[in-house]
Amino acid sequence: MRFSAFSQATPSKVFLLDAALFLALLPHLFTLKLPMLVYLLLALFFILKKKSSKAVLLAFGLLGPLAIAASFFAEYNFSNFSRLLVFVSGILSLLIYALVLQRLTRSINFYLLISPALLMVLSFFFFNSIGMLFYALFTLFCFTFLLLYARMMSSFARVLRINTLLYLFSLPIVVLLFLSFPRISHKNASFGFKAEISKRTGHDGTMYLDSNALLVPSPKLVMEVSFDTQVPPDNTLYFRGSTLYVDKGTQWERGELQRAKSEVSGRENIVNYSVKLYPHHKRWLYMLDVPISRVDKSRMDQDFITLFDKPLEETTYYKGRSALEFDLAQEPSTLHKDALSVDTARDKRSYEALQKAVDPQAVDEVKAAQLMQFFSSLNLSYALKPKEIDLAYPVDSFLFDSKVGYCVHFAAAFANSARMVGLPSRIVTGYKADRSNSINTYLLVKESDAHAWVELYLSGKGWTRFEPTATAKQILSVDNTADSGGYSSASSSDSTLQKLFKQANIYYMYSRYIINAWVLNYTRSKQMALLDELLNNTFFLLKFVAAIAALVFVSVLLFVVLQKKQYGDPLVREMQVLMRLLKKEGFVRTSGETMSDFLQRVAKAQSRYRALLDISSLYHRQRYGKEEPENKKLHSEILAFKKSL
Amino acid sequence: MKYLATFIRIVRSIHTRPTKYFFMVVLGIVGLFFLAYMHNYNIVYLIMFFVFALAGASSIIGRLNLYELEASVLTAQNFFANTVSSYTLSLYNPTPRERYALECSNAESSLTVDLLGAQQSKSLTLSCTPSRRGPFFLPSLQIGSYFPLPHELLYRRLDLSYEALVYPEPKGEPLESFRAKNRSFFGEHDDFEGIRSFIEGESPALIHWPSYAKNGELMAKEFVLLEESETLHFYFQACGKDDEQRLSQLCLWALECRAKGIGYSIHFPSQVLSSRQRSHHEILSFLAGYAL
Known part of the structure; x- marks a missing residue:
C-alpha cells in the first residue's frame, strides 16, 4: 500500500492545495515587500491561466531573484541581516520563489505539500495578536479539512463532520496542555514589530485652559x-x-521636582x-x-x-x-x-x-x-x-x-x-x-x-x-x-441603541481582554499562580476540576452527537430498531446470518414472535422486491410487534 | 470499565506504522516548540498543542474506523501453485457508522474502498499466488487506512480462515505434443483411413513408409474414429524426472484434456485415475495431495 492522497494531480486536489496555499499566504501579503508582492501576483495570474511553458518558467526563474534583490535593497548591510525579522523575511522570499516555480510546473510534490505549513509557521514571526490567534486556529482547521477532503473525496458535510470530531477530541487535551505545559522560555523577543501600536493622545503632564485643553472626548x-x-x-x-x-x-x-515625600x-x-x-x-x-x-x-x-x-x-x-x-x-x-x-x-x-x-x-x-x-x-x-x-x-x-x-x-x-x-x-x-x-x-x-x-x-x-x-x-x-x-x-441618559452598542462594546473588549490575559499573555508567572491557587485553595481546585470535566463532557457529548448512527437506508434504520428490541429479548444476529434467516430463527423460537415473519417478508419485498419502499408501513409493523411483546 | 476494556481491545487489535508525515509532525512539533520557547508566543504553543492533540485524536478516530470490520470469502477460483489466482471477499461493516478510505490488501494486491456505509458490505476481488501444491490458507486480509490524517498507517489483519486446495503448477510438455508422439498408444496401425502430410514432432510410428519409399515424401497415417474414441493414458513414472515435475505435467494434461473434452487415465504405480470414473476436481485434488 502507499499513501495515495494528493499522489495524483487531479484538478480537485490541485484546487485543495491551492486553497491551503492561499490561506497560508494571506498574512504574508501584509509583510512582503512590493517587488515580491508583484512577483507573487504575476505568478498567480499565470497559474490561473494555466500557462506554464518553459519560457514562462525561465522568466519567473529570472524574475524571482530580481524581486528578492529589489525587496531587500535597503537591507543590504550586515547589521540589518543580523536582525531576525529581516532574516526570516529573506527565508520567506526564497520559499515563495521556490513555491512559484514548483507550482507553475503543475506537478504536486512533497515540497508543495508541506509549503502551507512552512508559510504558516513563518507568519508567527511577524504577528502576535488576537487576530493572528484566530487566523492560526482557523487556518489549522482548514488545513486538516483540506487534508481530509483529499483523502475522503466525500461530501463537504461529511468531511466537515469528521474534521469537527477531530477537533472536539483534541480540545480537552489542548486546554490541559495549554494550562499545564511548562512555559520555560527565552526572553520574549519583540523584533521591534509594532503591529498593534498606534499613536494616542490623552493625559498630559500639563493642564491647559486654552484651546489646547486636556480633555479629549474620545x-x-x-x-x-x-x-x-x-x-x-x-x-x-x-x-x-x-x-x-x-x-x-x-x-x-x-x-519644581524637589519636594518632600x-x-x-x-x-x-x-x-x-x-x-x-x-x-x-x-x-x-x-x-x-x-x-x-x-x-x-x-x-x-x-x-x-x-x-x-x-x-x-x-x-x-x-x-x-x-x-x-x-x-x-x-x-x-x-x-x-x-x-x-x-x-x-x-x-x-x-x-x-x-x-x-x-x-x-x-x-x-x-x-x-x-x-x-x-x-x-x-x-x-x-x-x-x-x-x-x-x-x-x-x-x-x-x-x-x-x-x-x-x-x-x-x-x-x-x-x-x-x-x-x-x-x-x-x-x-x-x-x-x-x-x-x-x-x-x-x-x-x-x-x-x-x-x-x-x-x-x-x-x-x-x-x-x-x-x-x-x-x-x-x-x-x-x-x-x-x-x-x-x-x-443634556439628556440624562443615552438612547437605547447607544446603550446597547456601549454594552456590546464592553463585552467585546472584555472578551478581548480575557483572550489577551489568558491566552496570548499566559505566562509562567500566571501558570505558577494558577498552580499555587490549585494547591492551596480546595474550592478553586474543585471548580477547576469541574470545569475540565465539563469541557471533556461537552466534547464527548458533541463527539457522540456527531458520531450519530449513519444508516443511509431508512428501511435499515427501521430494522435496527427491531434488532435492538430482539437483543433485549435475548436474540442476536450472528455473523454471516442473513436477515431472513435470523428473523425466521426467532419466529420459530416462540409463537409470540410469529409476526416477525410478516415483518421479514415486508422488509425483503420493499428492499429487494418491486414493492415501493415505505418505511412508515414497516415502522408501524415493528411498533405493533413491540406492543405485542 | 466496559468502555475501557473495549478501547484496550481496539488498541490491541489495530497496529500502526509511521509514515514520512509522522516524522514531519515530530519535526513540526519540535520546530514549533523552539519558536515558542524563543519568543514565548502562546499562539505557537497553542498550534503546537493542537498538532500534538490532532495527531493523537486522529489515531483514535482512525482506530475506530477500522474496528469491527468483518471479511468473508465469497468465491475462490481454482488455485494452482505458482500461478496468479483470484478470490472474492465480502467486506462487511456491521456498525451503524460509515467507514472511510479503507485500503484492503494481501501481500500481492490491494483495493481501496473510499466509503463503506453503515451495515453494508462490499465485494472485493484480490489475487494471490500460492507457492506450492496442497492445502493452502488464503492470506489474511490487511485492512489499512491513513484516515483521518496521514501521519500513520493504521491496519489490522483479518484471518479469512479459508482453506483452499492448491493444484500442482500446470507446466511441462503440451498435450498436442504428447499426443503426436504417442499415437501408438491407441488404435491399430492398419485401421487407418488415409494418409496426410507428416507433422514434425509426431511419433515416427505414424509415418507411412510405403509412401516415403514411393515418393520420398514423409506422410502420416490417418486413423479411423481417432478423435471420438480417444482416451489418453498418462503414466506417472514416465511423465518427468521427479514427483513435482510429473504432477505438474499431469496437471497440465488434465486441464488440457478437460478443455478439449478428451478422456484420460492417469496410471500411478498403485492405482489408476480415469476421467470417466472420477470428476475432474477429484483427479486434480488427488494430484494436489499426492504424497503429502
Whole structure:
C-alpha cells in the first residue's frame, strides 16, 4: 500500500492545495515587500491561466531573484541581516520563489505539500495578536479539512463532520496542555514589530485652559484594568496621572521636582489589579489612587506619581496595589512652595467673594466644606465644549462670567480659590473611570475619562481629594440655536441603541481582554499562580476540576452527537430498531446470518414472535422486491410487534 | 470499565506504522516548540498543542474506523501453485457508522474502498499466488487506512480462515505434443483411413513408409474414429524426472484434456485415475495431495 492522497494531480486536489496555499499566504501579503508582492501576483495570474511553458518558467526563474534583490535593497548591510525579522523575511522570499516555480510546473510534490505549513509557521514571526490567534486556529482547521477532503473525496458535510470530531477530541487535551505545559522560555523577543501600536493622545503632564485643553472626548482605550476582586465603587476610581502646582494663567504645570515625600497612613480598602496600558509615548503608569507599591522598572515620585523608565511605545502590562482609603500626611514645612501661590490681584472678584464665603478662622476641613458650598452656590454648569474664558483673569471669568466649563476649569478655579483662603492645593490629572464601563472584575478606561481634580492640604489630615466638578448644577450639551445661548440641557441618559452598542462594546473588549490575559499573555508567572491557587485553595481546585470535566463532557457529548448512527437506508434504520428490541429479548444476529434467516430463527423460537415473519417478508419485498419502499408501513409493523411483546 | 476494556481491545487489535508525515509532525512539533520557547508566543504553543492533540485524536478516530470490520470469502477460483489466482471477499461493516478510505490488501494486491456505509458490505476481488501444491490458507486480509490524517498507517489483519486446495503448477510438455508422439498408444496401425502430410514432432510410428519409399515424401497415417474414441493414458513414472515435475505435467494434461473434452487415465504405480470414473476436481485434488 502507499499513501495515495494528493499522489495524483487531479484538478480537485490541485484546487485543495491551492486553497491551503492561499490561506497560508494571506498574512504574508501584509509583510512582503512590493517587488515580491508583484512577483507573487504575476505568478498567480499565470497559474490561473494555466500557462506554464518553459519560457514562462525561465522568466519567473529570472524574475524571482530580481524581486528578492529589489525587496531587500535597503537591507543590504550586515547589521540589518543580523536582525531576525529581516532574516526570516529573506527565508520567506526564497520559499515563495521556490513555491512559484514548483507550482507553475503543475506537478504536486512533497515540497508543495508541506509549503502551507512552512508559510504558516513563518507568519508567527511577524504577528502576535488576537487576530493572528484566530487566523492560526482557523487556518489549522482548514488545513486538516483540506487534508481530509483529499483523502475522503466525500461530501463537504461529511468531511466537515469528521474534521469537527477531530477537533472536539483534541480540545480537552489542548486546554490541559495549554494550562499545564511548562512555559520555560527565552526572553520574549519583540523584533521591534509594532503591529498593534498606534499613536494616542490623552493625559498630559500639563493642564491647559486654552484651546489646547486636556480633555479629549474620545472613546479610544487608554487602559484595561482587571481587579482581583470586584470593581471598586465609582467614587474611588481615580487613576493618578500627574500633580500640578504652578498656575501659569493659560495652563497649569508641575513646577519644581524637589519636594518632600508624602507618606500614606491609615491605608484601608486595599485592592490589587492588573493593567493593560496602551502605548501613549509618555512615561506615566496610571495607578489607582493611591498606589502603595511600585511597579517594576518604574519609580514613584513624592506625589505618588508612577513613572516608567522610558516612554511607553508598546502595550504594557503591570500589576498595581492601591489603598482606596488613605491619608497622605506631609510635614507642613515641606509643602511645595507653589502650593499656596496665588495671584489675588488677577482674580479680584473671586478673592473678595471668597473672603465673605469662607471663615478665615475656621479649621481647614470647615474651610474646605465652605469652599465647596461656595462653588455650589454659584450655579455653575458642566459642558464638554464651553465658551472660552478670559485668560487674563481665568477664575473670575469662569466663576462669574461664563459659569460653564469642565473638569479643567472647575479644578483650576477651585485650586486657586483654596489658596486664596489659605489652603494649600494642587491639581491632580489622570483618569476618572466610569463603573458602567465594567463587567465583573474588568474595567475599561477611555480617553474620554481623562479628568482633573483637586487635592487640598488639610491640617492634621494631609492631602485630601476634592471633586469640584461635582458642584456643577447641570450638564449642558452643545447647541447651536441662537435662543439657547449655545447650550441646552443634556439628556440624562443615552438612547437605547447607544446603550446597547456601549454594552456590546464592553463585552467585546472584555472578551478581548480575557483572550489577551489568558491566552496570548499566559505566562509562567500566571501558570505558577494558577498552580499555587490549585494547591492551596480546595474550592478553586474543585471548580477547576469541574470545569475540565465539563469541557471533556461537552466534547464527548458533541463527539457522540456527531458520531450519530449513519444508516443511509431508512428501511435499515427501521430494522435496527427491531434488532435492538430482539437483543433485549435475548436474540442476536450472528455473523454471516442473513436477515431472513435470523428473523425466521426467532419466529420459530416462540409463537409470540410469529409476526416477525410478516415483518421479514415486508422488509425483503420493499428492499429487494418491486414493492415501493415505505418505511412508515414497516415502522408501524415493528411498533405493533413491540406492543405485542 | 466496559468502555475501557473495549478501547484496550481496539488498541490491541489495530497496529500502526509511521509514515514520512509522522516524522514531519515530530519535526513540526519540535520546530514549533523552539519558536515558542524563543519568543514565548502562546499562539505557537497553542498550534503546537493542537498538532500534538490532532495527531493523537486522529489515531483514535482512525482506530475506530477500522474496528469491527468483518471479511468473508465469497468465491475462490481454482488455485494452482505458482500461478496468479483470484478470490472474492465480502467486506462487511456491521456498525451503524460509515467507514472511510479503507485500503484492503494481501501481500500481492490491494483495493481501496473510499466509503463503506453503515451495515453494508462490499465485494472485493484480490489475487494471490500460492507457492506450492496442497492445502493452502488464503492470506489474511490487511485492512489499512491513513484516515483521518496521514501521519500513520493504521491496519489490522483479518484471518479469512479459508482453506483452499492448491493444484500442482500446470507446466511441462503440451498435450498436442504428447499426443503426436504417442499415437501408438491407441488404435491399430492398419485401421487407418488415409494418409496426410507428416507433422514434425509426431511419433515416427505414424509415418507411412510405403509412401516415403514411393515418393520420398514423409506422410502420416490417418486413423479411423481417432478423435471420438480417444482416451489418453498418462503414466506417472514416465511423465518427468521427479514427483513435482510429473504432477505438474499431469496437471497440465488434465486441464488440457478437460478443455478439449478428451478422456484420460492417469496410471500411478498403485492405482489408476480415469476421467470417466472420477470428476475432474477429484483427479486434480488427488494430484494436489499426492504424497503429502
